[in-house]
Amino acid sequence: MTQFITDTDILASYKTDASGLFGSPDAIARPRDYQDLKEIVLTCLQSQTAITPIGGLSSTTGAPLAPYGLALDCTQLTGIIDLDIASDSKSATALIYPGTNLQTLKTTLETEGWYYPPDPTSASSCTLGGTVSTNASGPGSYQYGSTHRWVEAIHMLDGAGQEQHWQRNQVEKITLGYRFLANPLDLIIGSEGTLGVFTRIQIRLIRPPEQRTGILTFFSSLSDLLVFLQAACQQERYPAYCLEGFDAPALSLVTTSLTSTPPTDSLAIYLEIEHTGDVTTDKILSHWLPLLEANALVEHTSIFQSPQDFRDIYNWRQIIPSLMNTQGKIATASGGKKHSTDWCVPLNQLQNMFTFVDQILTDADLLDLPHIRYGHFGNGHPHHNFITRNPDEDKRLTKLLPQLYQQAINLGGTFVAEHGVGKLKAPYLKKLLDKKLFEAGRNIKQIFDPQGLMAPGNIWGDSKELFT
Template sequence: MIIKSNLDEIQNYLTDSSNLKGYCEKVFIPENIDEIVECIKYCYENNIPYTISGGGTGLVGGRVPFEGVLISTEKLNRILDFNSNDGTVLVEAGVVRKDLDDYLANLGYFLPPNPTETNSFVGGNIACNSSGARTFKYGTTRDYVLELDVVLPSGELVGFQRNDYNIVTNSKYHLELSSGKIIEFDIPKLPYVNTTKNTAGYYLHKGMHLLDIFIGSEGTLGTIVRAKLKVLPLPQKVVGLIIFFDNLENSLSFITETRRLSKNSFDATNGENLISARLIEFFDYNSLSLLFEDFPQIPKNSSCAVWVEQEYSPDEEFKILDAWMEHISQFTTLAEQTWIAIHEVEHRRFAEFRHLIPTRVFEIVSKTQFQKIGSDVSVHAGIFKNYYLKLVKELEASKLQYFIWGHFGNSHLHLNIIPRNEQEESLAKEIYDKHITEAITMGGTYSAEHGTGKLKRKYLEIMYGKDIVEKMKAIKLQFDPKNLLGRGILFF
């Protein structure tokens, strides 16, 4: 096991992509699962608080420690098995997402939920129940987790499988560990969240499997060390389209209609319809303007852009492209300037386009002394358009520097405000607060995919109420009676 304590050596571990800065005494880097068990037992016996680290790409300060030690999963990076009979892959938690994606692509498979940040670890993806662009068609990481091996805070290594009997049949959950210790908790009744994505707090639903509670628990209940995941064969062909709009409202109407047609096609209720997007992503004008230099072909009179992808079989190519062009031309006068990706090199260029926007935003942030104020909000599709337009009106009036992009297929947006002075910072916080509270009031969530971490704890209480948050905390203490793991994540 590698142990680091020199500040120069551990500096990189004391922050994440939110830019929050923390502190810890030591960083433990176990080289295998036995060593991670040993490490956690040591913390338990010596009452040492510890935080688990994946790739550090989180945006809510979850892996940033403020006391005790940090345990990095980076050496648990082995892909252990691939089974083409049942389409599963067995991995350790520290496998970098990009490595897994490349490995699977070589075998003709893919893991559908794809967070944009491919430097994240699979364990981090599971701990955050990450999603991404393809979640529109394929759901979230949760839908692909079949088995988990978890080290509980007492140091016990426990395996959970979807096909065993660890299911919450009534509202009570009961688990007896091999040590004789009993974990027992009630499932509280959570307010209904009317969105297609939500990662706020613990996943607690009647009929859930116990492994579900670890997915999205953000490193507060146990340390995920190994997982068996369901993977799918790669589609034969994928077409990508980046569509430019001269009018914002029309782009939102296009998204609403594309969402409707695509959902119908998934349900196979509309045989004639050829539009079946697997992702629908949006970029506002300010985001596009960050790319003018790298992508001079962006039409200068665009007010925003939408990126879609659709899977198809080779014999359908012309039909599908015709259907898309006809659909697009109903909503924008810039239809002729739509970019099309069919070959791998073109798809890679689209991915660069997508990834460059947050990269450019981080560059601006790193040059200011202020933190980026970033949201991760989702509301119901029926109210999304009005919600978005109202937000933009307020932002325009405020004169703040802002960028919006997001997974609009899931009615999910990321607002990024970068204040330039203290006055802007306080105005930005005010607008941000209002934007999130409004979403929650309308049955939405403040956390569609990034989680709560240490930066969004107050919204957990606003969304679910004090009583539910107390019940979630009581569940945490069932797993972690000494409250050593991931202190400060989710709960104050």
């Protein structure tokens, strides 16, 4: 029987993630197998103890932070249970335990000749269950979409202690009324632990690309970058697998590690093309060169081809969020912190969104606030991160966030694109989501979690307030 750990030093290690929030669990449990997990969940439900499932504690929204009750550490539930290869050998499915580290999983599958496309930046520290619970995505989502496209089935213990199993419907034509009735996985994926605890997850796999070519290129202005981006998104021959953007402040964090040092105040796009082995890098470059010459600073362009090249560019990109997290932690000493926005708008509205944000910062006398824009520009989804340096700046920026999020919605987008709602954005969800839809979502949670004990605070606010 698994013990409930209450040692204060161990509890302290479960009180923070990358959000700047702080949890306060009363106990920790680390199930070693399914029976262990089931016993823990049933014990908690019987004693009316709240349960917050935990993966890699890499969240930027506080989702894995238990405000009270049990922090359920699922990271010992790891490994591949089964691999089922399709008859044509071009695809497969794998049944996985939810606590499996995502990067370890991807690497293991690749050694077997299989490719799992979802690639969140936190792959080295997050778990498969965590990415499914937030519908995570990454640079490759430009081509492959978010996690939900790659999940075929989920096994779960819901908030009533009942075992649930949902399989993706494989037919194209189905009309069962509400869309989630046709594919209930669309209801479960992204639920952030509020409906139950994942016990096994079946994912879809494909064969890995034969070759890749990466291009890092720079621009003298945001307008030049956006013109290139619009044209790049229309490329049908040798299309990009990812289109990642970086503004000048973001590049200033990593210029010492660049292959080619860019001009001061320049911006950058990193694009990657997956292709077959019979297509040479020269052929890829000859196709993309006219577009690069029309908009980019071609003389500062770098090409990536080898496995080591791609490890280098991956590590280069990782420096940016890592340094921002460090700066955010330092800022807490003076009453500030890091604010990570997660908005996304249609690509043709990206310039309008940038202009709007700059204007409200100017109006609030916050334009000199340290902030960077980087990430998934090709999806209309840059990570716009801020560092406040004192309580006054933090208060003023926090007041602006609802305006920023509302504008993203007004432009046909969202204020939550890939990191989930968690606890940090739950207040905004209540303000910005249609009231009837918000109420419908809370009612769904109550059906699966009648006592309001699962992941309190995530998405809907404090469960005690909701269901008592």
